[in-house]
Amino acid sequence: MENNRNFLIAMALSVAVLIGWQYFVVSPRTEAQRKLAETSQTNADKGSLQTPQTPAGTKQSDIAAPSGRESVISSPQLPASNDRQAVLSSGQRVPIETPQLSGSINLAGARIDDLRLKKYHETVKDSSPTIVLLSPEQLPNGYFTENGLIVPGKGPVIGASTEWQAPEGAKLTPSTPVTLTAKADGLTVHRTISVDDKFMFTIEDSIENDGSSPVKVSPYGRVVRYSKPEVASAYVLFEGLLGVFGDDGLKEVKYSAIEDSKKDALPKSTDGGWMGITDKYWATALVPEASRPFSSQFLYLTGQRPHYQSEYVSDPIDIAPGQASTATARTFAGAKVVDIIDGYEDTLGIKQFGQLIDWGWFFFITRPMFHALDYIYKLVGNFGVAIMIVTVVLKLFFFPLANKSYKSMARMKTVQPKIMELRERFKDDKQKQQQEMMRIYKEEKINPAAGCWPVVIQIPVFFALYKVLYVTIEMRHAPFFGWIHDLAAPDPTSIFNLFGLIPVTLPHILMVGVWPILMGITMFCQMRLNPTPPDPTQQLIFTWMPVIFTFMLAAFPAGLVIYWTWNNTLSIIQQSVIMKRNGAKIELWDNVRNTFRRKPKTSS
Numbered sequence: 001m002e003n004n005r006n007f008l009i010a011m012a013l014s015v016a017v018l019i020g021w022q023y024f025v026v027s028p029r030t031e032a033q034r035k036l037a038e039t040s041q042t043n044a045d046k047g048s049l050q051t052p053q054t055p056a057g058t059k060q061s062d063i064a065a066p067s068g069r070e071s072v073i074s075s076p077q078l079p080a081s082n083d084r085q086a087v088l089s090s091g092q093r094v095p096i097e098t099p100q101l102s103g104s105i106n107l108a109g110a111r112i113d114d115l116r117l118k119k120y121h122e123t124v125k126d127s128s129p130t131i132v133l134l135s136p137e138q139l140p141n142g143y144f145t146e147n148g149l150i151v152p153g154k155g156p157v158i159g160a161s162t163e164w165q166a167p168e169g170a171k172l173t174p175s176t177p178v179t180l181t182a183k184a185d186g187l188t189v190h191r192t193i194s195v196d197d198k199f200m201f202t203i204e205d206s207i208e209n210d211g212s213s214p215v216k217v218s219p220y221g222r223v224v225r226y227s228k229p230e231v232a233s234a235y236v237l238f239e240g241l242l243g244v245f246g247d248d249g250l251k252e253v254k255y256s257a258i259e260d261s262k263k264d265a266l267p268k269s270t271d272g273g274w275m276g277i278t279d280k281y282w283a284t285a286l287v288p289e290a291s292r293p294f295s296s297q298f299l300y301l302t303g304q305r306p307h308y309q310s311e312y313v314s315d316p317i318d319i320a321p322g323q324a325s326t327a328t329a330r331t332f333a334g335a336k337v338v339d340i341i342d343g344y345e346d347t348l349g350i351k352q353f354g355q356l357i358d359w360g361w362f363f364f365i366t367r368p369m370f371h372a373l374d375y376i377y378k379l380v381g382n383f384g385v386a387i388m389i390v391t392v393v394l395k396l397f398f399f400p401l402a403n404k405s406y407k408s409m410a411r412m413k414t415v416q417p418k419i420m421e422l423r424e425r426f427k428d429d430k431q432k433q434q435q436e437m438m439r440i441y442k443e444e445k446i447n448p449a450a451g452c453w454p455v456v457i458q459i460p461v462f463f464a465l466y467k468v469l470y471v472t473i474e475m476r477h478a479p480f481f482g483w484i485h486d487l488a489a490p491d492p493t494s495i496f497n498l499f500g501l502i503p504v505t506l507p508h509i510l511m512v513g514v515w516p517i518l519m520g521i522t523m524f525c526q527m528r529l530n531p532t533p534p535d536p537t538q539q540l541i542f543t544w545m546p547v548i549f550t551f552m553l554a555a556f557p558a559g560l561v562i563y564w565t566w567n568n569t570l571s572i573i574q575q576s577v578i579m580k581r582n583g584a585k586i587e588l589w590d591n592v593r594n595t596f597r598r599k600p601k602t603s604s
Contacts (some may be wrong), residue, residue, distance in 0.1 A: 082139070082140065084135065084136075084139060087136045087138045087139060088104065088114055088136065091106060091107065091108050092107040092108075093105060093106055093107060093114070094107065094166050094170050094171065094172055094178055094180075095171045095172065096112075096114075096115070096171075096172045096173075096195065097171060097172070097173050098173060098174055098195055098196075098197055098198075099118070099174075099197050100117065100118055100119060100197065100198055100199060100334060100335075101115055101116065101117065101118060101195070101199065101333075101334065102115075102116050102118055102130075103115035103116055103134065105172065105178070105193065106136065106144075107163065107164045107165070107166060107180070108160070108161070108162075108163060108164075109146055109148070109159065109160040109161065109162055109164075110146075110147070110148075110164045110180055110182075110191060110193075111136075111137075111144045111145065111146045111160070112134060112144060112145045112146075112201065112331060112333060113134050113135065113136045113137065113142070113143075113144030113145075114134060114135065114136060115132075115133045115134035115333055116130045116131065116132055116133065117130055117131040117133055117282070117334060117335055118130055119335075120281075120335055120473075120476075121477075123477075124477045124479075124485045124486050131282065133282055133284070133333060133334065134284065134333060137224070137226070139226075140226065140227060141226065141227040142224070142225070142226040142227070142307070143224070143225045143226065143227065143277075143284070144223075144224055145221070145222070145223050145224075145284060145286065145331050145333065146159070146160060146221065146222050146224065147191075147203050147205075147219070147220070147221045147329055147331070148160070148162070148219075148220055148221075149187070149189070149205070149207065149217040149218065149219060149220070149327075150217065150218045150219075150220050150313060151185070151215070151216065151217055151218075152216055152218060152316055156220070157184050157185045157187060157217065158182055158184055158187065158189055162182050162184060163182065164180040164181065164191070165180065165181045165182070166178060166179075166180050167179070172193060172194075172195055173195070174194075174195060174196055174197045177192050177193060177194035177195075178192070178193050178194075179191065179192045179193075180192075180193065183210075186209065186210050186211035186215070187207060187208065187209060187210065187211075187215070187217070188207075188208040188210055189206065189207050189208070190205070190206040190208075191203060191204070191205050191206075192204045192206075198334065198337075198340050199332055199333055199334025199335065199340065200330055200331070200332050200344060200348075201330065201331040201332075201333065202328065202329075202330050203328070203329050203330070203331065204326060204327075204328045205219065205326065205327045205328075206324055206325075206326050207317070207319060207324060207325050207326070207327065208319075208323075208324040209319040209320065209321055209322065209323055209324070210322075211321055212321050213321060214318060214319065214320050214321060215318075215319050216316040216317065216318055216319075217316060217317055217319065218313050218314050218315065218316045218317070219288070219289070219292075219313075219317070219327040219329060220311065220312065220313045220314070221286040221288065221311065221312055221329055221331070222286070222309055222310065222311035222312075223275075223276050223277050223284050223285075223286060223309065223310045223311075224307055224309050225277055225307060225308045225309075226305060226306075226307040228255055228308070229279055236467070236470055236471075237280060237358045237360075237467075237470065237471050238252050238254070238278070238358045239254070239255070239278060239279055239280060240252065240253055240254040240255045240257070240258070240277070240278065241253045241255075241258060241264070241275075241276075241277055241298040241308060241310045242275070242276065242277075242278055242356075243266070243273060243274055243276065243285075243296065243298075243310065244273045244274055244275075244351050244352045244353070244355060245266055245267045245270040245273045245275070245296065246267060246270040246271050246272055246273055246351070248267050248270070249352065250352060250355045251264075251266060253298050255308065258298055258299070258300040258308065259300050261300075264298040264299075266295075266296045266297050266298065267295075267296070268295050270293060270294055270295070270296065271290070271293050272290045272351050273288070273294075273296075273351055274286060274287045274288070274332075274351070274353060275296050275298075275310045275311075275312060276310050276332070276356075277308065277310055278336070278356060278358075280471070281335060281336060281473040281476060282334065282335055282336065283332065283333075283334075283336050283356050284331070284332065284333045285331070285332040285333075285353075285356060286310070286312060286329065286330075286331055287329060287330035287331070287332065287350055288312050288314055288329055289314065289327060289328050289329055290349065292314045292315055292327075293314070293315045294312045294313060294314040294315065295312065295313050296310075296311065296312040296313075297311060298310055299311065314327070330348070332344070332356075335473050336356055336357050336472075336473055337473055337474065338354075338357060338370065338371075338374070338472060338474065339374075341353055341354055341356050341357060342354050357471065357472070359467070359471070360467050360471075362460065362463065362464060362467070365460055365464040366464045366467045366468060369390070369461075369464045369465060369468050370468045370472055370474075372390050372393070373386045373387065373390055373468065374386075374474060376389050376390060377474075382479075382480065382481075383474070383475060383478040383480070383487055383559065384478075384479075384480030384481065384484065384487055384559060384562055385480075387465070387487075387559055387562060387563050387566075388562070388563075388566050391563055391566050391567050391570065392570065394461060395567075395570050395574070399574075402571075402574065403574075403578060407578055414444075415440055415444055418440055419437060419440065422436045422437055422440070462560070462563075462564070465559070465560055465563055466556070466557070466560050469487060469488050469557040469559045469560055470488065470557065475487055475488045475557075475559065476488055478559075480558065480559070480562065483514075484515070484558050484562075486558070487557060487558050487559035487562070488557050488559065489557060489558060490511065490513070490554060490555050490556065490557065490558060491511075491513030491514060491515045491516060491558045491561060492511075492513065493511075493513035493514050494506055494510060494511045494512055494513055495512050495513070495517060496510045496511075496512065499513075499514065508555060509551065511554055511555070512550060512554040513554060513558075515558055515561045515562055515565060516550050516551075516553055516554040516561050517550060518565045519549070519550060519553060519561050519564050519565040519568065520546045520547060520549060520550030521546075522565050522568035522569050522572065523545070523546040523549060523550075523564075523568055524546040525568075525572055526568050526571055526572050526575070527542050527545070527546065529572065529575055529576065529579070
């Protein structure tokens with residue numbers, strides 16, 4: 001009785017966790033992604049959020065902000081507009097064209113505020129619009145980076161209101177850097193902006209002191225975002241403001257957290273690091289000059305146009321009259337491709353830049369899982385096939401443990417008649433019954449808990465694969481075969497509309513596709529390899545568990561369901577072979593038949 005109670009408690013907790021995950025995480029995430037997909041098509045060129053307009057000429061310093069929410073970087077705050085093309089054509093710009101990026105640099109402030117990711121689309125269709133990463137401040141979804149110079153105690157001398165001059169016909173490409181020039185308060189700044197063939201910009205300022213007295217200037221950088229994106233699932237990954245600050249390591253602040261706090265305290269003087277704003281697949285990050293200490297902070301500035309800001313100010317540079325000095329910074333703006341991010345950390349020496357990708361607490365499982373999948377993908381060209389091959393490799397790796405487990409289960413089946421006899425003989429003495437059962441297990445070298453090990457092994461692999469599918473951009477829009485065009489999205493088919501034959505829109509709970517059904521069938525068959533439990537409650541749980549899991553996993557990424565289905569299939573084959581070698585009867589078909597056989601009526 002005690003074993004049955006513990007078993008029921010464990011099953012209830014497992015089902016509760018999965019139902020909770022489905023209700024609080026998977027369903028909201030799916031709904032958010034659906035709404036985002038519906039609005040992105042029409043809002044890509046106009047901005048995605050409506051915000052109140054700010055009158056022209058309003059200064060950021062004039063906008064009321066709660067005490068503590070202050071930035072040393074002030075700049076004009078431009079009125080909001082919904083016409084992206086009109087905003088882009090209203091001022092002078094330098095085009096950007098690389099294999100990965102297209103857009104322009106705004107000569108007002110030398111901001112990088114117009115950027116599209118050429119190789120990434122909003123949907124799986126190549127005809128859908130490309131991803132818009134950065135947008136001008138005037139748009140409701142304004143999102144940009146800015147670098148400038150501050151005179152300590154006075155504010156920006158080269159900043160948002162600075163008008164830069166560019167050579168006629170200038171165009172920024174990986175092979176053609178652009179040099180801009182600006183003059184202000186006795187300073188002449190020549191800014192050379194270069195970009196690689198991926199997502200990293202390098203900004204090098206040559207600062208000349210044209211005056212008759214020495215000056216101190218501090219390089220600064222900031223990432224500003226006016227819109228709050230749809231956060232897919234705060235429980236699965238981080239989205240918000242983040243950075244690495246010297247030896248203090250990674251600091252992450254969610255949008256909701258920065259809204260509730262006055263200001264997020266960061267190290268006041270740090271050697272090396274980076275900071276920025278990250279989404280699920282995209283990020284914008286500033287990398288100050290490593291040789292010069294800097295101070296940084298995360299801000300949520302309220303007012304007529306609230307916005308989020310990640311900023312830094314480097315220690316001052318002393319420039320004598322008639323002399324010049326240089327300051328170098330970098331800006332990352334693009335997709336969080338693992339190899340690219342890791343490459344920047346290694347080649348540019350950016351501290352812990354790989355943490356721009358949220359690998360989670362179990363990174364020691366998640367990262368190796370991704371690299372294994374990515375390596376095999378480069379060999380076979382299909383992430384779905386790579387998942388299946390990795391599953392086979394994991395099966396081989398854990399074969400000794402699983403083999404021992406299945407052998408123990410096979411022996412348990414051979415002694416099942418003795419166990420049933422004991423239960424009948426000592427049905428009124430539970431303690432004696434347990435003692436005799438343990439004696440038989442010891443004599444036959446059977447571990448009653450051995451059957452749990454295959455499940456225990458599968459759980460961390462399951463969650464690691466889920467994290468990889470959900471977080472890494474490599475899995476985004478990765479096709480399998482047939483109707484699976486995106487392994488990171490749920491199976492789009494459903495049995496309840498006859499897999500698309502009936503043109504009806506179904507609620508998410510009824511989107512039970514082919515792969516979830518196959519998963520449920522393989523799970524049902526795997527459970528039926530074992531003898532039917534004598535306890536009616538356990539029989540009921542074993543009967544309905546595959547059905548429950550089918551509905552719950554239907555909303556999970558298709559790649560995860562494919563993994564579970566394939567893993568179940570391999571487990572069925574492995575367990576059947578081991579059972580046959582150990583002389584245990586394979587009762588799969590008998591148990592399946594008995595499950596659907598009508599029970600005889602008991603006479604009263």
